[in-house]
Every structure is written in C-alpha cells, then in structure tokens.
Amino acid sequence: MSVASVPHGVMFHHFWDQRHPAGQGAINADDLARMLRHLGPDRILSAEAWLERAVEERLEPHHLCLTFDDALLCQYEVAAPVLADFGLTAFWFIYSSVFEGHLRKMEVYRYLRTVAYPTVDDFYDNFERALARSRYADMAAKATVDFDPGRYLAEFPFYTDADRRFRFLRDRVLGHDPFEEIMDSLVERAGLQAEELRHLLWMEDSHLRALDAHGHILGLHSYTHFTTLGEMSYDQQKREYLANRRHLMALTGHAPLAMAHPCNSYNQDTVAILEELGVKIGFRSNMERRPSSRFELPRQDHALIMAELEDR
Known part of the structure; x- marks a missing residue:
C-alpha cells in the first residue's frame, strides 16, 4: 500500500x-x-x-x-x-x-547535542565514551554484541546506523535512569543549566x-x-x-x-x-x-x- x-x-x-x-x-x-x-x-x-x-x-x-x-x-x-x-x-x-x-530531559539532551558538538556523530562519539567510562559499560557491551542496526527501527528509513544504535542503547539497554545518569554528565561537562532552558524549549x-x-x-x-x-x-x-x-x-x-x-x-x-x-x-x-x-x-x-x- x-x-x-x-x-x-x-x-x-x-x-x-x-x-x-x-x-x-x-x-x-x-x-x-x-x-x-x-x-x-x-x-x-x-x-x-x-x-x-x-x-x-x-x-x-x-x-x-x-x-x-x-x-x-x-x-x-x-x-x-x-x-x-x-x-x-x-x-x-x-x-x-x-x-x-x-523537566523533560529528552529535549535538554537534544539541545545539548545540537549546540555543544559540531555534528551529531561527534555527540554519539562522546556518548559512547561516557558510556564506556560508566558502571554500565559491561552490560552495554554484552547487549550490543549481535546488534544489527539495519533491523532496528527499520520503519524509519531516515535514521542512520548511529541513530539506531543510540536509540537501542537508550531504550532497550540502559533504560530511563542509567541513560539520564550518563547524559547528565555530558550536560554538566558542556556547562549547560537544564532549568535555564525550560522557557526556550x-x-x-x-x-x-x-x-x-x-x-x-x-x-x-x-x-x-x-x-x-x-x-x-x-x-x-x-x-x-x-x-x-x-x-x-x-x-x-x-x-x-x-x-x-x-x-x-x-x-x-x-x-x-x-x-x-x-x-x-x-x-x-x-x-x-x-x-x-x-x-x-x-x-x-x-x-x-x-x-x-x-x-x-
């Protein structure tokens, strides 16, 4: 159809x-x-x-x-x-x-990757490095051994392989609290104040x-x-x-x-x-x-x- x-x-x-x-x-x-x-x-x-x-x-x-x-x-x-x-x-x-x-942090995180990194792939690289330093590194490594980006979120063809891997880690591996823990560390490193962004977002x-x-x-x-x-x-x-x-x-x-x-x-x-x-x-x-x-x-x-x- x-x-x-x-x-x-x-x-x-x-x-x-x-x-x-x-x-x-x-x-x-x-x-x-x-x-x-x-x-x-x-x-x-x-x-x-x-x-x-x-x-x-x-x-x-x-x-x-x-x-x-x-x-x-x-x-x-x-x-x-x-x-x-x-x-x-x-x-x-x-x-x-x-x-x-x-505060819904998902939009704060999008703002972070938009203004703090030259490209979205630079953001993904920094996210992966923060994940590797975290207490969730081993869990994430095991969960992504057989990950096939071509099969995940296939109904959204505009996603890149990096987009799919990031969303898989966020939604299927880490879950809400661990994901926010890692992302908050990147927000802090970038010097952003999440609450100050509310009226812009x-x-x-x-x-x-x-x-x-x-x-x-x-x-x-x-x-x-x-x-x-x-x-x-x-x-x-x-x-x-x-x-x-x-x-x-x-x-x-x-x-x-x-x-x-x-x-x-x-x-x-x-x-x-x-x-x-x-x-x-x-x-x-x-x-x-x-x-x-x-x-x-x-x-x-x-x-x-x-x-x-x-x-x-």
Whole structure:
C-alpha cells in the first residue's frame, strides 16, 4: 500500500530560526511552506474536519492532516505563523509534565547535542565514551554484541546506523535512569543549566490557549512522554493519561478527543484507557496502517517529505 493510498497525518517536531538552533531533522519556515505547497494545501484538512471525518469513517485516500508533537516552543514561533498564512489548522499533541514544573530531559539532551558538538556523530562519539567510562559499560557491551542496526527501527528509513544504535542503547539497554545518569554528565561537562532552558524549549499554557482559540486541536501525548509507555502497567498508563487530560481540560474547558502514542509505544491497555476517557482517534508514528483501530491512524514523518523535495 503506497503512502498516497491511505489518509494519514504528517508528523512534525523541530524547527529552527535565529532563536532556535538548527538541530538534526529541524526545518525552518521556508522549508515548511515549500513542503505544504508540495503536499497540496487542498489535500490538507483542518484538524476539526479530519477529526469529524475520521470518527464518521469518511476520510478519503488523498486526505492529509498536520500534527505537531511535544509542545515545543519552536513549533509555535516558527510553524504556527506559516499555518496561519496558509489558512490551516493542525493537531498539537501535548505532554503535560513540563507545564507543571517537571523537566523533560529528552529535549535538554537534544539541545545539548545540537549546540555543544559540531555534528551529531561527534555527540554519539562522546556518548559512547561516557558510556564506556560508566558502571554500565559491561552490560552495554554484552547487549550490543549481535546488534544489527539495519533491523532496528527499520520503519524509519531516515535514521542512520548511529541513530539506531543510540536509540537501542537508550531504550532497550540502559533504560530511563542509567541513560539520564550518563547524559547528565555530558550536560554538566558542556556547562549547560537544564532549568535555564525550560522557557526556550517548551510552550507555556498561554500558547496552548492561543492555539485552541484559533481552531487548532490539542491532543493527549501522555503526562511524562516515557519512551516505553506501552510497557507500563494498566494503572500506570491510566495515571499518565488522566493527568495529561486534566491539564488540557483545565486550559480549554473541553475534553481532548485526539491523541498520539509517544514513540509508538502502546498496547491494548492503552486503547482501553483511551476509550474510557472518551478519546475518538489516535495516531501512530509511522505509516503502518491498522484498519481495525481508530487509535492507530498512520503518520508520515516530515523528514521523508523533505527528502523527496531535496531529490527533485
């Protein structure tokens, strides 16, 4: 089944301009405008129209929607004005912990590798050296003896072998606390203060209210955005989505009807929880289509579309 033969979302994360650094995979306002013209604005439904048609099973094969994950300030400051110029609205999938005083270090780490190293491969080299000096070195060495980067995250063809190895170590070998221990040592060595980056990396509640007021749809993306949410217990997952829902309802006055699975990590418990919370649709993070579930709508990463444009 080709990409063009099913309705799907286009997934965005990072943007750059004079204020926000141009990290791996980030695009600027001109890139976004060029991409929207390439996709065809007439194919792109408003978030409200997509939600209505998805619930009523009236989406047509050529239909697209736009989605933005993680409540990043660069999205609001760089991408939102472009959408306004095109008269488009989008889904914005929000994880709530950063709005309530908790620091989500994954974005801090991305900022680190963007500003503290000449290239992302320089960052990976430094990460590997820090891992080799750590108490987790032997465990990591054993776990990666037979690691085949070509088979890991194969559904994301834009990842390099180094990207895949880093994500394998992060998500499947180290886990949350050991990974943060190693990364925090690199943050400290670079002289960055994580708390000082909060207002540069994420939106604030006022930005979310403005998006809602202008017809965009705010959706669930869990509370903490753990990368392996689907491995949590039913009760843990429910607490994640209840807290996420409470935050968005307090801002908008209405219950969230859409969501996206962080890092594609979910299971049948997740689906049951979302149904219980009244969520109508959910998105995956790749183009795998699961026709039987309205909580597994496909999305294409914007990096694949940029690659098409660069090949023209």
